[in-house]
Amino acid sequence: MGTTKRGSERREDALSRERIVDAAIELLDEEGESGLTFRSLASRLATGPGALYWHIANKGELLVAATDAVIARTVAQVPAVATPHEAIRGIAVGVFETIDAHPWVGAQLSRAPWETPTLRIFERIGRQVQALGVSGRAQFTSASALLSYIVGVSIQNAANGRLFEPSVDRADFLDTMSARWKQLDAHEYPFTRKVAAQLPGHDDLAEFLAGIDLILAGIAASR
Amino acid sequence: MGTTKRGSERREDALSRERIVDAAIELLDEEGESGLTFRSLASRLATGPGALYWHIANKGELLVAATDAVIARTVAQVPAVATPHEAIRGIAVGVFETIDAHPWVGAQLSRAPWETPTLRIFERIGRQVQALGVSGRAQFTSASALLSYIVGVSIQNAANGRLFEPSVDRADFLDTMSARWKQLDAHEYPFTRKVAAQLPGHDDLAEFLAGIDLILAGIAASR
DNA sequence: ACCTGAACACCGTTCAAGT
DNA sequence: ACCTGAACACCGTTCAAGT
Numbered sequence: 067m068g069t070t071k072r073g074s075e076r077r078e079d080a081l082s083r084e085r086i087v088d089a090a091i092e093l094l095d096e097e098g099e100s101g102l103t104f105r106s107l108a109s110r111l112a113t114g115p116g117a118l119y120w121h122i123a124n125k126g127e128l129l130v131a132a133t134d135a136v137i138a139r140t141v142a143q144v145p146a147v148a149t150p151h152e153a154i155r156g157i158a159v160g161v162f163e164t165i166d167a168h169p170w171v172g173a174q175l176s177r178a179p180w181e182t183p184t185l186r187i188f189e190r191i192g193r194q195v196q197a198l199g200v201s202g203r204a205q206f207t208s209a210s211a212l213l214s215y216i217v218g219v220s221i222q223n224a225a226n227g228r229l230f231e232p233s234v235d236r237a238d239f240l241d242t243m244s245a246r247w248k249q250l251d252a253h254e255y256p257f258t259r260k261v262a263a264q265l266p267g268h269d270d271l272a273e274f275l276a277g278i279d280l281i282l283a284g285i286a287a288s289r
Numbered sequence: 290m291g292t293t294k295r296g297s298e299r300r301e302d303a304l305s306r307e308r309i310v311d312a313a314i315e316l317l318d319e320e321g322e323s324g325l326t327f328r329s330l331a332s333r334l335a336t337g338p339g340a341l342y343w344h345i346a347n348k349g350e351l352l353v354a355a356t357d358a359v360i361a362r363t364v365a366q367v368p369a370v371a372t373p374h375e376a377i378r379g380i381a382v383g384v385f386e387t388i389d390a391h392p393w394v395g396a397q398l399s400r401a402p403w404e405t406p407t408l409r410i411f412e413r414i415g416r417q418v419q420a421l422g423v424s425g426r427a428q429f430t431s432a433s434a435l436l437s438y439i440v441g442v443s444i445q446n447a448a449n450g451r452l453f454e455p456s457v458d459r460a461d462f463l464d465t466m467s468a469r470w471k472q473l474d475a476h477e478y479p480f481t482r483k484v485a486a487q488l489p490g491h492d493d494l495a496e497f498l499a500g501i502d503l504i505l506a507g508i509a510a511s512r
Numbered sequence: 513a514c515c516t517g518a519a520c521a522c523c524g525t526t527c528a529a530g531t
Numbered sequence: 532a533c534c535t536g537a538a539c540a541c542c543g544t545t546c547a548a549g550t
Binding site for chain 4: 121
């Protein structure tokens, strides 16, 4: 206080790493992965593409930062619940819904699985695996298996969601898919053709959680 | 036989969808995903980029075709074994090793999970789930869970493999990663810090198969 | 029918020049 | 210290023109 206004005074609209990342998230959500370019991002921030490089090293770092911001929000919002089993389901649902809402997050998680975003999820799952009473070395195995499953399914689900225009709804999508599977070669794809009938009315989230329960049942059985 | 040689005679080096896809696989394996461009591919085939578009619609189709060729080979080579449990482990190992050898296959499987390559794997797993005696609707859930886990882990494993230069070997990589995890904030990452000690000597394939066994134990327990 | 290669409309990234 | 925007070295894709 008491200092006179000078060049050091922050302008409202000054560029910063945070503002850039926020704008990138908006662009990714609105236009999809291909909509994020340094030119489009710069024009949204009313500057030139070169200015962004003062704050961020390259596009890879920008994507990691955007993913990390979204995932940090997700894990912070997972509700506290009674049992480790419930907690793991809560984390799973959180990640699933986040990737469903921001499909580019899924692609990023699988492209750079050693970065902080993945670690945030791993940490939360790990604590609950510990709480489950899993012993020493098996904790790592169990947490890794759960993490891979959760991220894997979420990505596949999000990719399916983008298969058709948003106007095509879920039921139509499943009907189309079911019809396509039924037309597969009878000799090559007997199983796929048989389960094609189950596709209409399929509940992705329920199916996903059934898989979680399967892994948790396996963990319990292996103890 | 007996026809005179004409324009319809096939030149040895004539372009074809098959030759293009084979060259694309070579390029992807040698140079990685960013090494495949229509220009580099065309020059390898001693033609111009435009020529390729006579045989293939676009880059997406080229990637799907390349992935499909590799995965078809993989599933064809899975050995016949005694039990469904063994068979599922065999498929899992096949996919794991394929993605480890061709990391771009993993990226492609998660980018387009509804295409034939994924379906080929799903079909093989499904048949074994059926052989396991899993009932009706649960077959779909079990096969999907296994598929997601197998593809998910394989992609993460392959991404880790590309983290550093090929010169950096596995042991060094794990040591570096372990050291990095130990430096994480003690309050934010207690679990990750604790399991960091288990990282050196970690056997990815063994850990992966332990996860498969976990899911199979869950399937057995849920029956 | 199939191939050629220049051209179009883009990219990510760099960097001299400004403030 | 931070921003500007032209320039560099690329992309995927198209298409008139050739054989």
